[in-house]
Amino acid sequence: MLVEVKDLTKRFGKLTAANGVHFSIPAGEAFGLLGPNGAGKTTTVSMMCGLVVPSGGDVVIDGHSILRDPMAVRRVIGVVPQDVALYPTLSARENLTFFARMQDVPANILASRVDAVLDIVQLADRQKDRVETYSGGMKRRINIAVGLLNQPKLLILDEPTVGVDPQSRNSILETLKELNRQGMTLLYTSHYMEEVEFFAPTSPSSTMAGSLQTARRKTCDFRPATRTLSVCSSSGKLTTPSATALRRCREWILSNSATR
Ligand SMILES: Nc1ncnc2c1ncn2[C@@H]1O[C@H](COP(=O)(O)OP(=O)(O)OP(=O)(O)O)[C@@H](O)[C@H]1O
Numbered sequence: 001m002l003v004e005v006k007d008l009t010k011r012f013g014k015l016t017a018a019n020g021v022h023f024s025i026p027a028g029e030a031f032g033l034l035g036p037n038g039a040g041k042t043t044t045v046s047m048m049c050g051l052v053v054p055s056g057g058d059v060v061i062d063g064h065s066i067l068r069d070p071m072a073v074r075r076v077i078g079v080v081p082q083d084v085a086l087y088p089t090l091s092a093r094e095n096l097t098f099f100a101r102m103q104d105v106p107a108n109i110l111a112s113r114v115d116a117v118l119d120i121v122q123l124a125d126r127q128k129d130r131v132e133t134y135s136g137g138m139k140r141r142i143n144i145a146v147g148l149l150n151q152p153k154l155l156i157l158d159e160p161t162v163g164v165d166p167q168s169r170n171s172i173l174e175t176l177k178e179l180n181r182q183g184m185t186l187l188y189t190s191h192y193m194e195e196v197e198f199f200a201p202t203s204p205s206s207t208m209a210g211s212l213q214t215a216r217r218k219t220c221d222f223r224p225a226t227r228t229l230s231v232c233s234s235s236g237k238l239t240t241p242s243a244t245a246l247r248r249c250r251e252w253i254l255s256n257s258a259t260r
């Protein structure tokens with residue numbers, strides 16, 4: 001198992017935000033963490049990232065305990081927070097360069113790493129523009145690019161499509177599906193079952209765990225010929241995804257073990 005969440009509990013005073021949450025995720029799977037507002041989704045993923053200290057339980061990712069070795073966990077995860085966390089007066093490229101340095105991406109590969117994530121989220125042509133001039137959907141895509149900078153084994157996304165229009169949402173979901181198809185493990189929180197179904201249109205095996213309703217889906221297994229992909233380009237025009245973007249996704253996964 002790549003991820004094991006064991007009896008994870010968080011109490012804020014008298015409020016129990018997460019109560020004995022328990023699940024595991026095999027490598028390569030897309031895992032949906034579903035629940036309504038206030039269910040404890042953000043609290044749970046924050047504990048998994050080491051941002052919130054659990055009141056009880058543990059999280060083991062790639063063999064490392066978040067309690068005993070949080071730095072080792074952070075090296076193998078990418079995090080896309082619910083609230084867009086970018087510097088608005090910096091350009092997308094400046095933001096990505098800053099976050100890459102924060103994540104200790106080696107200086108000699110930093111520029112190519114930034115190029116790669118810009119290609120994956122299809123915003124290379126707008127990289128020099130200040131983020132404050134971006135649409136909401138474009139900010140969300142750069143937020144995802146930040147999560148990809150360290151080439152994570154596990155990408156944790158906390159409601160990455162909130163507040164974006166259907167075209168941008170489609171673009172984001174297609175990009176994530178491609179990353180998953182190429183082998184990246186995803187943990188995806190959402191209010192919407194349909195978003196999880198998008199990743200894995202096979203019959204679900206559902207489990208109830210702790211105070212969160214979790215639904216687990218098998219990794220999607222689309223053959224290229226049967227996939228219908230349409231994404232929104234940064235210019236707002238509806239296009240099929242560029243071959244470059246899809247190739248970048250593939251290269252990204254294949255180069256994981258070599259360059260991490
Ligand atoms: N730092 C905190 N201090 C006190 N209470 C908190 C804190 N963080 C979260 N909570 C509470 O924990 C509960 C779960 O919140 P959380 O943000 O995890 O829910 P969520 O499932 O992510 O909701 P949403 O879908 O609205 O994002 C809520 O009642 C919230 O008020």
Ligand SMILES: [Mg+2]
Pocket residue numbers: 041042043082158
């Ligand atoms: Mg939340």
